Amino acid sequence: MSKLLILADRIVTGPASHVTGDGAVLLDGEVIAAVGPAASLEPSVDRAVPRLRCPGATVLPGLIDCHVHLAFDAGPDPVRAVAEADPDELAAAMADRARQLVASGVTTVRDLGDRDAMTVALRAAVDSGRTPGPRILAATAPLTSPGGHCGFLGGEVGGDEEIRTRIAENAKAGADLIKVMASGGALTPGGPRMWQSQFTRAQLRLIVEEAAAHGLDVAAHAHGTDAIADCVAAGVRTLEHCSWRTAEGMVYDPEVTRRIVAEDIAVCRCVSGDWRLFLEQLGPERAEAMSVIIRSMREAGVRFIAGTDAGVPGARFGDYVGMLEFFVSLGFSPAEVVDMATTHAAHALRLSDTGVLAPGKRADLLVVAGDPLAGLDALRRVEHVFAAGRRVTG
Numbered sequence: 001m002s003k004l005l006i007l008a009d010r011i012v013t014g015p016a017s018h019v020t021g022d023g024a025v026l027l028d029g030e031v032i033a034a035v036g037p038a039a040s041l042e043p044s045v046d047r048a049v050p051r052l053r054c055p056g057a058t059v060l061p062g063l064i065d066c067h068v069h070l071a072f073d074a075g076p077d078p079v080r081a082v083a084e085a086d087p088d089e090l091a092a093a094m095a096d097r098a099r100q101l102v103a104s105g106v107t108t109v110r111d112l113g114d115r116d117a118m119t120v121a122l123r124a125a126v127d128s129g130r131t132p133g134p135r136i137l138a139a140t141a142p143l144t145s146p147g148g149h150c151g152f153l154g155g156e157v158g159g160d161e162e163i164r165t166r167i168a169e170n171a172k173a174g175a176d177l178i179k180v181m182a183s184g185g186a187l188t189p190g191g192p193r194m195w196q197s198q199f200t201r202a203q204l205r206l207i208v209e210e211a212a213a214h215g216l217d218v219a220a221h222a223h224g225t226d227a228i229a230d231c232v233a234a235g236v237r238t239l240e241h242c243s244w245r246t247a248e249g250m251v252y253d254p255e256v257t258r259r260i261v262a263e264d265i266a267v268c269r270c271v272s273g274d275w276r277l278f279l280e281q282l283g284p285e286r287a288e289a290m291s292v293i294i295r296s297m298r299e300a301g302v303r304f305i306a307g308t309d310a311g312v313p314g315a316r317f318g319d320y321v322g323m324l325e326f327f328v329s330l331g332f333s334p335a336e337v338v339d340m341a342t343t344h345a346a347h348a349l350r351l352s353d354t355g356v357l358a359p360g361k362r363a364d365l366l367v368v369a370g371d372p373l374a375g376l377d378a379l380r381r382v383e384h385v386f387a388a389g390r391r392v393t394g
């Protein structure tokens with residue numbers, strides 16, 4: 001890959017408070033070689049290097065979706081779509097979803113549950129350039145209790161020995177992290193309720209320790225208030241959903257939240273682009289209670305990261321911006337939301353080479369028409385995407 005100089009009205013180098021007006025970004029193969037004001041950078045770049053002029057546009061770091069399921073089809077019956085699918089057809093569908101994601105500006109995804117480590121194979125295809133797609137961090141089969149949430153993905157564990165074995169198998173299969181279903185979920189027929197814990201605190205500690213022994217972090221699916229407290233005590237890296245459910249409705253715990261902040265645990269409060277429908281289904285009272293809790297967490301200093309849960313029923317691939325707009329509807333500023341999608345997400349995923357635009361970082365970036373810091377809908381007007389320097393659209 002050769003060099004390319006991108007010129008635009010503004011460059012959000014990241015975090016979102018760092019903006020260079022009339023800026024330029026020099027790509028050199030897979031990495032960013034230089035970033036700065038066009039007036040000083042352009043004259044220093046050889047005239048033979050092609051220029052990509054983007055008047056009226058903004059360049060920003062590639063977006064990160066911290067919670068997807070590439071193996072799920074976003075249809076009404078993911079169990080059938082995954083568990084009974086022909087492996088070749090499923091692999092082709094997953095590649096197609098990866099293409100949709102990267103075309104929408106998402107240059108990194110964390111896949112939090114698939115079958116037979118199929119995301120690991122797709123990761124290799126993307127890394128080699130055979131398949132266009134975002135960088136993939138794969139959890140492979142999520143640990144769950146027997147008969148528990150998403151057990152159909154093959155990660156059921158009945159006791160400590162099975163926990164150790166499953167983590168070792170996931171690591172051997174190429175997992176980048178370990179996912180645990182700490183509480184029940186909505187997808188699984190006959191499984192525990194969303195507020196019910198699937199593991200004890202001691203088991204969650206074991207999971208975190210075993211994962212660490214393989215050099216891996218833990219992402220915990222936790223809807224239940226008890227499960228959230230146990231996951232925080234166990235030392236997980238990220239909390240998925242974190243919806244504070246109990247048998248009696250939502251019960252928020254500010255003390256646990258203080259620990260979430262102190263321990264630098266990120267919260268991926270997944271919503272799909274269809275969140276308006278979700279709020280309608282919740283009803284006005286519960287929707288308001290949920291909003292109040294999310295705002296309280298924000299005020300407490302929780303580091304939110306962006307995730308769509310793409311693949312589960314109703315959560316389409318490629319509607320990342322719809323998810324971000326949920327947070328704007330709660331009063332988050334566009335800059336805060338851009339940070340959730342870039343710098344904060346990269347920090348939580350321990351990716352030090354992406355999430356900002358700086359010399360030596362991966363050339364993960366997108367060019368959008370307009371200014372996303374003035375209105376997030378600019379992120380829907382994608383002009384160009386580069387993933388590790390590979391041009392996706394344009």
Ligand SMILES: [Zn+2]
Nearest residue numbers: 067069112309
């Ligand atoms: Zn999920």
